Amino acid sequence: MLAAREAAALYQTDFVRNARAVGALWAGCTLCFGILEVVVLIQPAWVQTATLTYQLPPSGVLSDPSVSAVGSFGLYQVCVEQDGTLQCEGSLVTLTPIPSFKAAAVFVLMALVLVMGSVASLGLFWACSPGTVYKVCAWQQLSAATCQALGCLVFPDGWGAPEVRALCGPQARSYGLGTCTIHWAFTLALLGIADALVLATLAFVLGNRQDALLPAGYAPPSGGRGVTSALTPD
Secondary structure, eight states: OOOHHHHHHHHHHHHHHHHHHHHHHHHHHHHHHHHHHHHHHSSSHHHOOOSSOOOOOOTTOOOOOTOOEEEEEEOOOOOEEEETTTEEBBBTTTTTTTTGGGGHHHHHHHHHHHHHHHHHHHGGTTTSSSSHHHHHHHHHHHHHHHHHHHHHGGGOOOOOOOOHHHHHHHTTTTTTTTTTEEEEHHHHHHHHHHHHHHHHHHHHHHHHHHHHHOOOTTOOOSSSHHHHHSSSSO
């Protein structure tokens, strides 16, 4: 077994210092990605109506497909402008008033859970090998990208719901928005897929490089410290 001081000399290279800098950047981007996922899930800004002269009927019911209204909607919430005030309805628990987006909301929620799991896994750097932690986070981020992609694919399938047609006109149908347009939260969700794939790829690369740096037969010392800290000379 290689002594810790001998292994420490291996880590005093420009490559390792650069790898640590890239790892810190990766961790920061992972935290930002977690915040992005929260915004994507809770914001009712996936689709926005065009500027129309129509208004909701006095009943305020969104079930009449012959009437269009100014507003926007997300995975579980609809916001409609009434008397100059934006009023939002919907609950993440019951997925109302747009139950047709339930599958998309579940996929995006799963992506959020996986991303938060990768953020929580950053704490394992103090107890496990960095290569192992990078790979665990990489698989979580890759799974999050898959769930997010599935959510974005099934989301347009619900555009033919009466609640959506009330905002986007009778021309709205599955994978057809009628008079509505894609809004910034949907675009952010698509960018999140690419972000997760890049972060997962980078984590796999960092994990493999970390493993390649350690000679065969090296085992990290016990005591709750990770390999990186264990190889730091006193």
